[in-house]
Every structure is written in structure tokens, then in C-alpha cells.
Amino acid sequence: MEQFASLKRSKDGQPVRYLMVDDSVFARKNLARIVETFGGQVAGEAGDGMTAITEYDRTNPDIVLMDITMPQMEGIEAAEKIVAQHPEARIVMVSSVGYQENIVAALQRGARHFVQKPVKPEVLYEVIKYVLGEDGAVAHAAGAGA
Amino acid sequence: MTQFSDERGAEMRELFFETAQELLQSLNEEALKLERNPADAELVRSIRRIVHTIKGDAAACGFRELSNAAHELEDALTLESASSHGSQAEVAFTAADTFGAMLAAYRRKGKLPSSAPLAKMIRELAQQPKGKKRSKKATRAPVAPAAWTEYEKLAIQNAVSRGKNVYHITTGIDPHCAMPIAARQLVLNGLAPSAEVLGARPEAGSPASTQRLELLVASERSADQLTALCRIPTVISSVVVEPVGAAEPKAKKAATPEPAGNAASPAPSQHAPSPESGEELAGVARPSHTPMLAENILRVDAERIDNVLNLVGELIIGRSMLQQAFTEFARHVPKEILRGRFSDAMAFQSRVLSDLQRSVMKIRMVPVEQLFRRFPRMVRDVAKQVGKEVGLVMSGQETDLDKSLLDVIAEPMTHLVRNAVSHGIESAEERVRNGKPARGTIHLTSYHHGNQVIVEITDDGAGIDVQKVKAKALEKGLLTSEEADRLGETEILALVFRPGFSTAEEITEISGRGVGLDVVQTVLHRLKGSVDIETRVGQSTTFRLKLPLTLAIIKALLFRVERRLYAVPLNAVAEIARARESDVHQVQNYEVLQLRDRVLPLVRLGCAPGSDEKAGSGKIFVLVISMGERKLGLIVDRLEGEEELVIKALDDQTVATDLISGASILGDGRVVLIVNLPAIVDRHSKFRPEQGDSMVSGILLSHADRKNLREAPAEARL
Numbered sequence: 001m002e003q004f005a006s007l008k009r010s011k012d013g014q015p016v017r018y019l020m021v022d023d024s025v026f027a028r029k030n031l032a033r034i035v036e037t038f039g040g041q042v043a044g045e046a047g048d049g050m051t052a053i054t055e056y057d058r059t060n061p062d063i064v065l066m067d068i069t070m071p072q073m074e075g076i077e078a079a080e081k082i083v084a085q086h087p088e089a090r091i092v093m094v095s096s097v098g099y100q101e102n103i104v105a106a107l108q109r110g111a112r113h114f115v116q117k118p119v120k121p122e123v124l125y126e127v128i129k130y131v132l133g134e135d136g137a138v139a140h141a142a143g144a145g146a
Numbered sequence: 147m148t149q150f151s152d153e154r155g156a157e158m159r160e161l162f163f164e165t166a167q168e169l170l171q172s173l174n175e176e177a178l179k180l181e182r183n184p185a186d187a188e189l190v191r192s193i194r195r196i197v198h199t200i201k202g203d204a205a206a207c208g209f210r211e212l213s214n215a216a217h218e219l220e221d222a223l224t225l226e227s228a229s230s231h232g233s234q235a236e237v238a239f240t241a242a243d244t245f246g247a248m249l250a251a252y253r254r255k256g257k258l259p260s261s262a263p264l265a266k267m268i269r270e271l272a273q274q275p276k277g278k279k280r281s282k283k284a285t286r287a288p289v290a291p292a293a294w295t296e297y298e299k300l301a302i303q304n305a306v307s308r309g310k311n312v313y314h315i316t317t318g319i320d321p322h323c324a325m326p327i328a329a330r331q332l333v334l335n336g337l338a339p340s341a342e343v344l345g346a347r348p349e350a351g352s353p354a355s356t357q358r359l360e361l362l363v364a365s366e367r368s369a370d371q372l373t374a375l376c377r378i379p380t381v382i383s384s385v386v387v388e389p390v391g392a393a394e395p396k397a398k399k400a401a402t403p404e405p406a407g408n409a410a411s412p413a414p415s416q417h418a419p420s421p422e423s424g425e426e427l428a429g430v431a432r433p434s435h436t437p438m439l440a441e442n443i444l445r446v447d448a449e450r451i452d453n454v455l456n457l458v459g460e461l462i463i464g465r466s467m468l469q470q471a472f473t474e475f476a477r478h479v480p481k482e483i484l485r486g487r488f489s490d491a492m493a494f495q496s497r498v499l500s501d502l503q504r505s506v507m508k509i510r511m512v513p514v515e516q517l518f519r520r521f522p523r524m525v526r527d528v529a530k531q532v533g534k535e536v537g538l539v540m541s542g543q544e545t546d547l548d549k550s551l552l553d554v555i556a557e558p559m560t561h562l563v564r565n566a567v568s569h570g571i572e573s574a575e576e577r578v579r580n581g582k583p584a585r586g587t588i589h590l591t592s593y594h595h596g597n598q599v600i601v602e603i604t605d606d607g608a609g610i611d612v613q614k615v616k617a618k619a620l621e622k623g624l625l626t627s628e629e630a631d632r633l634g635e636t637e638i639l640a641l642v643f644r645p646g647f648s649t650a651e652e653i654t655e656i657s658g659r660g661v662g663l664d665v666v667q668t669v670l671h672r673l674k675g676s677v678d679i680e681t682r683v684g685q686s687t688t689f690r691l692k693l694p695l696t697l698a699i700i701k702a703l704l705f706r707v708e709r710r711l712y713a714v715p716l717n718a719v720a721e722i723a724r725a726r727e728s729d730v731h732q733v734q735n736y737e738v739l740q741l742r743d744r745v746l747p748l749v750r751l752g753c754a755p756g757s758d759e760k761a762g763s764g765k766i767f768v769l770v771i772s773m774g775e776r777k778l779g780l781i782v783d784r785l786e787g788e789e790e791l792v793i794k795a796l797d798d799q800t801v802a803t804d805l806i807s808g809a810s811i812l813g814d815g816r817v818v819l820i821v822n823l824p825a826i827v828d829r830h831s832k833f834r835p836e837q838g839d840s841m842v843s844g845i846l847l848s849h850a851d852r853k854n855l856r857e858a859p860a861e862a863r864l
Contacts (some may be wrong), residue, residue, distance in 0.1 A: 024203055026161055104329070116325060
């Protein structure tokens with residue numbers, strides 16, 4: 001596994017907390033393993049948009065990784081609803097190439113960024129760093145991943 | 147597959163295989179629904195979602211072929227999601243099969259099956275008329291730096307007059323970014339709060355727009371600040387911001403492409419980092435949260451659970467040991483004060499142990515749905531093959547069953563369902579002729595009944611003609627004519643489970659049953675379950691599978707026959723009757739007992755008392771066993787009580803008779819043999835009185851054993 005310099009929250013030096021939203025357990029696990037190598041923590045998981053909204057309220061994560069296609073409520077709608085409630089929400093859409101227009105729609109509705117499936121850790125790392133902006137800090141001293 | 151080390155990779159792949167199986171199952175289910183409602187766009191979307199997930203997961207595992215095939219299918223489904231055809235369902239079925247075969251090949255690292263037939267179907271699907279038109283503006287997309295229109299020039303002047311700086315921003319889109327349109331949107335989003343976009347080139351959707359984006363913006367920010375805003379990692383590889391007729395002195399700022407992946411380098415500051423804002427943020431109170439619940443579901447090798455269950459079994463034996471030792475202890479020192487404390491502690495331990503046992507067993511339980519869900523597709527396929535209309539109704543899917551049982555009955559169930567479709571249900575014409583709906587129905591249901599799980603397969607077909615079965619059995623020599631007269635309907639129906647009762651061709655004539663039914667029965671008996679048939683000619687047939695909740699631990703009734711200790715599952719015992727030898731009557735060489743208003747056939751497990759013994763006055767116990775519809779009395783010498791037994795399987799070398807199905811160890815170390823009731827019932831039903839009475843009497847012990855036993859001292863342990 002590649003090693004990354006740990007990304008921490010700049011305000012308290014705590015791990016960045018993620019909410020994973022994807023109807024595939026596999027995809028969630030996969031993302032979880034990747035963000036753990038960034039020193040991140042999984043705050044919650046959701047298998048559909050509905051749950052994503054309640055999980056967001058419950059866990060108040062730093063980053064949401066949101067799949068586009070899901071049963072019950074699609075990622076776009078969920079992203080829109082979350083952003084409406086929490087304008088500060090950092091939602092990164094995760095999707096395959098075929099859904100570009102949906103990504104655009106999601107970005108127009110408040111998603112912050114997107115990554116393409118299959119997710120490349122180094123790409124996701126850059127995206128997260130960007131999306132966190134000054135709320136994120138790279139921990140130089142500690143070994144990556146913790 | 148480069149993302150994970152080998153060990154992790156293997157783990158992820160295993161997870162993938164499991165989830166993929168579930169996805170394929172859902173794919174089948176949705177395709178079935180789509181076949182029924184071809185116009186339902188929501189179903190097409192749902193199928194696409196499933197295929198999409200398979201694609202993504204497969205790609206993450208590095209299974210490129212599968213991912214590509216799924217990708218093509220997903221695209222094809224996209225094209226005509228509104229005006230769908232029945233063929234979509236067909237493609238989905240083929241896809242489920244092909245993907246399944248590919249998964250199997252990946253799993254055993256074998257050669258991949260050809261996906262050519264699927265690819266062909268997908269192509270055909272994709273070629274169906276579609277209204278998708280590519281943007282025609284492609285040709286006029288400018289390659290040279292954008293020339294702004296009159297209107298845009300006006301906007302520039304307007305902005306300048308308002309005191310804004312106007313910039314011409316050229317961003318190169320990262321060639322690795324596969325979603326340039328989204329990238330474009332991201333840039334626009336990034337600029338939106340601090341800049342007004344006056345114009346954009348090339349137009350969205352044109353081929354050139356996948357490489358770069360030129361913007362005309364008005365802003366109060368400096369060129370450097372705008373450059374930072376546009377420099378979005380992973381999507382934008384270069385940014386050039388040039389002032390257009392504004393007062394900003396800095397002419398050019400070219401940003402070097404940022405090396406993606408060089409993660410160790412500190413992030414370039416997007417904005418000038420201000421310490422105040424950092425503090426402000428830190429000061430904002432956020433509610434604290436309990437640290438993460440990462441994954442609630444654990445996938446564990448079944449073997450590990452079996453190990454735990456085995457240990458629990460040993461503990462249960464240990465508990466009996468302790469209890470017996472305590473009883474003895476209490477007898478020795480009745481006045482000991484510590485007795486009460488011991489007894490309390492043991493009661494507590496015993497309660498916890500029971501809970502533990504229940505909890506472990508619960509881990510092994512899975513809903514029958516896991517088994518049922520394969521049938522809709524199968525019924526559809528078989529029905530199509532034989533050209534019938536058959537619907538499937540399922541209920542009780544949530545009933546829990548031991549996983550190991552579930553796996554074992556999958557095969558016989560498949561067999562029975564297949565039979566029901568191909569032989570049980572009549573052809574549409576015949577059904578209509580008989581005043582039934584043309585579409586046949588198969589009903590699968592499952593429920594708990596006492597300590598058993600019942601699974602029923604019912605078809606509303608022609609039923610089984612008992613007379614024909616009887617005739618067939620006579621012809622095959624499985625039955626003598628007197629027996630045929632004597633046997634009840636249930637017994638005759640049970641004949642179809644006899645090996646060699648019939649072969650496929652022959653059975654089709656007699657209402658179409660019996661193909662391999664002996665196998666079904668063998669499996670059920672091995673599981674200490676049973677199968678019986680209920681049929682009404684012209685109306686329906688039900689095959690009822692009865693299964694124990696679990697294989698590992700049974701509540702048993704212990705008894706002695708000829709000084710040896712045996713046990714039967716308590717749930718098979720309907721009643722215990724006391725009788726005297728004089729109450730046992732002989733009817734046609736069968737021993738029977740008049741029990742209230744019915745005559746109970748008897749099986750004598752031990753040897754009949756010789757005339758020299760206290761014949762006629764000896765007390766006996768009769769265990770009334772109910773197996774399906776049949777009741778049978780077992781004559782035993784003495785009852786020993788109830789006990790929870792942890793069954794240890796016996797191999798063939800240990801026991802020479804099929805009448806014993808297993809053994810267990812009691813707390814005091816005694817071995818108890820578990821009587822295989824189905825085999826005894828079977829033996830009884832095959833018994834021919836005219837061949838002498840040796841079979842029903844004293845069947846458990848051979849003559850040699852019995853002789854040894856007589857010579858052994860009376861206080862033998864067994």
C-alpha cells in the first residue's frame with residue numbers, strides 16, 4: 001500500500017472524518033481503506049441517499065464521498081439536500097466516466113469536487129487536500145497512515 | 147491491481163466475489179421484473195445501477211474484462227432507457243450468466259469464458275433506433291485563442307468601467323481527467339464566488355472542450371489569486387491568467403502543472419493562509435461524536451463458527467459432568483453449607499451457557515430467502531424450455547435456517563422445483579381444458595413449526611394419481627398385491643421416493659414425478675429431516691420438507707433397550723405410552739398396540755421376551771413416533787430422561803447399520819447412540835411379515851452383540 005503523509009484537521013490536529021456513501025459495500029470498503037492510508041477516519045457509511053442525509057446529520061463529517069448512482073435517492077439529490085442544510089458540507093462525488101453530466105449537475109448543486117471510479121488513491125488524496133483547503137493540514141512529522 | 151498489497155488485495159477480491167454474487171442475483175431479479183413490465187424505466191435504471199456497481203467494483207479489483215463488459219452493457223442500457231424492449235431483459239439474463247461465468251473463472255484463476263454472445267446482444271441493443279445526437283458544433287470549435295464576440299467585448303468595457311479587472315484565463319484540462327465537462331464545471335464553481343464569467347470557450351460538449359477551457363472573467367482579485375483558484379488538482383494541469391485591458395500590472399502568470407501523486411510535497415496554498423481565520427475556525431464549536439462505527443457486518447469463515455459451536459458443545463457436556471459430580475457430592479456430604487453456593491453458581495453458569503448456545507446458533511442462521519431467490523430465474527428458464535406459463539409465488543422468506551442445512555437442501559429443492567415446473571404443471575391447453583387458468587403457479591413457502599423448519603413446494607398442477615403409482619409399484623415389484631391393498635394413500639405416495647421406482651421417461655406417463663426423488667429423500671434423511679407429499683388429483687401437489695433447526699445439538703429422549711443406551715430426537719416423540727406385554731397384539735405378523743381409538747404399528751427395538759421370561763406381565767414403554775403422516779410405536783425397555791445432546795457424526799466404519807445416525811457423550815462419559823428414525827420407519831414399511839419376524843424385532847443388536855452382552859457382567863457400563 002502506498003504511503004501518504006497524514007492529512008489532519010488543521011483546527012485540532014484530529015484525523016479527517018469521512019462519510020462513505022455508496023450502495024456497494026465493496027466500494028465503501030475500498031474507499032475506507034484508501035482514506036485510512038491518508039490518516040483519515042470513517043465517521044459513517046450509507047448505502048443510499050436517504051441514509052446519507054441522516055448519517056450526515058448524525059456524524060457531521062469533514063468530507064463526504066458520494067456515489068452518483070444509488071437506489072432510493074441518487075447521489076445528486078442527496079448532495080443537494082445535504083448542502084441545503086449544511087452549506088459548509090464538503091461533498092466529493094465518486095463516479096464512473098459515463099456519468100459526467102450527472103457530475104456536472106452535482107457540482108452545480110453544491111458538490112465540491114469529483115473523483116473517477118476506479119478511485120486512484122493519489123488522485124483522491126489530492127482532491128481531499130484541495131477540498132479541505134486551509135481546514136486540512138499535512139502532518140509532516142508523523143509516519144503516514146498512523 | 148496495484149492499489150493493495152497482496153494480502154489486502156486477496157481480501158478485497160474475496161469481498162468482491164461475495165458482493166458480486168449478490169449483485170448478480172439482484173440483476174436476475176430485476177431482469178425478471180423487467181420481463182414482466184418491459185416499459186418500466188425505473189427497472190432499467192435499477193439494472194443499470196447494478197451493472198454500474200459491478201463495473202466499478204470489478205475495475206477496482208483489476209478485473210478489466212468484466213469491467214469492460216459491464217461498461218458496454220451499461221452504455222447500451224443508457225441509450226434507450228425510455229423506449230425499452232423485452233430484449234433488454236434477455237440481455238440482462240445473458241449478462242448475469244456471462245458475468246457469473248467470468249467471476250468463477252477469475253476466482254479459480256482459470257481461462258475466461260467468451261463474452262462474445264453477450265457483446266453481440268449488447269451491440270444489437272445499442273443499435274436500436276436512438277435519438278442521441280452528437281454536438282455538431284464540433285467543427286467550428288476554435289483552436290486558436292478565443293476571439294471574443296462583440297457582445298463579450300461590450301461586457302469587458304462594462305466591467306472595466308465598474309472598476310473590475312478583466313482577465314483572459316486559459317486552463318489546460320489534465321489529460322488524465324476523463325470527465326472534462328465536469329472539470330469545466332469545477333473551474334466555474336471555483337471562480338464563481340470571486341469572479342464574474344463573461345464568456346467561455348470552447349463551448350461545452352465540443353471535442354476541444356476536453357482539452358482546455360478559456361474564460362473571460364471580471365474580478366476584483368489579482369491574477370495570482372485567480373490562478374490559485376483555477377489550479378484545481380487532478381483536473382487542471384495548467385493555468386494562464388492574462389489581464390485584458392485592465393490596470394493589473396503583472397502581465398502573466400503561468401502555473402506549472404502540478405505533479406499529481408507527489409503527495410509528500412506540501413499543498414500549494416490556495417489562498418494566503420491567514421492565522422486569524424484558522425483560529426476562528428478552531429474556535430467554532432462542533433459537536434463531538436462517538437468515534438466511528440466503521441463496519442457493522444463481519445464476514446467470517448463458516449468453519450470458525452463451527453469451531454465455536456463445537457466448543458459450546460463440549461461445554462454442554464462439561465455442564466452435565468459438573469452437574470452429575472455435584473449430585474454425587476451432595477449425596478456424600480448432604481450437610482455441607484457450600485452446597486447452596488455451588489448450586490447457585492452452577493445455575494448461573496447453566497443459564498449463560500444456554501444463552502451462549504443460542505447466540506452461537508443464531509450466527510449460523512440465515513434467512514431462507516438466500517435459497518429462494520435463485521428460483522424465480524430458474525422457474526422462468528425451465529418454463530420457457532418446456533413451453534409452459536408458470537408463475538412463482540414465495541412467502542416466508544425471512545424464516546431462519548442453519549446455513550449448513552441451507553446449502554445441503556439447495557440441491558433437492560432445485561430438483562423439486564424443476565420437477566414441479568416440467569412435470570407437475572400441465573400444459574396451458576390442458577389446464578384451460580380442465581377449467582384452470584392457463585398460467586400455472588408454484589408456491590414456495592417456509593415457516594417454523596416447533597423445533598423444525600418446514601419448506602413447502604406447491605404446484606397447482608395435475609397432482610399425483612395414487613392408483614397409477616400403485617400400479618407402477620406393483621409392476622416394478624416394489625409391492626405385493628396384498629400390501630397394495632393394505633397400504634394407505636400416504637404410504638403409497640411415499641413409494642415414489644424409493645430408488646428405482648421409476649426413470650424419467652416412465653414417470654412422465656404417470657403424472658410426471660419421481661425423477662431422482664430417492665435422492666431428495668436420502669438427503670433429507672441424512673439431515674434428520676423428512677419429506678412427504680400431499681396431493682389432490684387435478685388440483686395440486688405439495689412437497690413438504692421438514693428440517694431440524696440445526697444439526698449440531700438436539701433435545702433428545704434417552705432410553706434403554708437391552709441394557710444399552712439410545713436416544714431419539716425429542717421433537718419426533720409425539721407421546722409416551724406405558725403398556726404391558728399382554729397389550730401387544732399380533733395382526734398379520736405385525737405387532738400392534740391399541741392406543742385409545744387407533745391401532746399403532748410397533749417396532750420392537752430389542753428382542754421379544756422369550757416364553758420363559760415374565761411374558762405377558764412385563765411392563766414396556768412405547769414411544770409414539772410421528773414421522774410425517776405416519777405414527778409408529780417403538781418398544782423400549784426403560785426411559786432414562788431428557789438431555790441436550792451434542793451430536794458427533796459417526797463414520798461408516800464405526801457403525802455398521804444405518805439405523806444409528808450418530809452418537810453423543812453424556813456428562814458422566816457414557817456414550818449414547820442416536821437412533822435414525824427415518825431409517826427405522828423405512829425398514830418397517832419395507833418389512834414383509836411373511837419373511838419372518840426377525841426384522842422388526844431386536845433390530846438394533848446383532849446376534850453376536852447380544853450374546854456378548856449376555857456374557858458380560860450385569861453391571862456393564864453400557
